[in-house]
Amino acid sequence: xxxxxxxxxxxxxxxxxxxxxxxxxxxxxxxxxxxxxxxxxxxxxxxxxxxxxxxxxxxxxxxxxxxxxxxxxxxxxxxxxxxxxxxxxxxxxxxxxxxxxxxxxxxxxxxxxxxxxxxxxxxxxxxxxxxxxxxxxxxxxxxxxxxxxxxxxxx
Numbered sequence: 001x002x003x004x005x006x007x008x009x010x011x012x013x014x015x016x017x018x019x020x021x022x023x024x025x026x027x028x029x030x031x032x033x034x035x036x037x038x039x040x041x042x043x044x045x046x047x048x049x050x051x052x053x054x055x056x057x058x059x060x061x062x063x064x065x066x067x068x069x070x071x072x073x074x075x076x077x078x079x080x081x082x083x084x085x086x087x088x089x090x091x092x093x094x095x096x097x098x099x100x101x102x103x104x105x106x107x108x109x110x111x112x113x114x115x116x117x118x119x120x121x122x123x124x125x126x127x128x129x130x131x132x133x134x135x136x137x138x139x140x141x142x143x144x145x146x147x148x149x150x151x152x153x154x155x
């Protein structure tokens with residue numbers, strides 16, 4: 001990838017993200033949607049897309065992901081354009097099974113998020129300091145296991 005940009009499709013519930021993180025998550029999920037829809041040539045091989053591609057309905061899955069991010073934005077009084085979601089969730093159109101995420105992956109992402117927040121949004125980091133077990137994004141179901149194979153882990 002070019003420069004320092006790295007797509008982060010959080011497995012964590014969007015409620016934990018600060019304003020900047022929520023906006024970045026929305027934009028990056030829109031990029032993922034464009035990749036899955038064949039609308040862009042960039043990021044086609046991004047490792048975080050593996051779990052969406054493995055889903056029976058990749059565009060519906062990313063639509064559900066985006067909808068949950070938009071729901072969090074609405075809760076905070078922000079307006080994200082839901083019209084940009086290509087396959088929004090609907091009661092009569094199931095998105096299929098949730099996507100599995102491991103406890104190790106959630107732990108890794110939690111540490112990564114808290115590190116970011118401690119620098120960028122220290123007040124938010126303090127608010128979240130008491131969270132012992134973070135919730136996953138509503139699209140994901142937690143199962144035992146280590147950090148995902150697709151995750152880029154830096155020391």
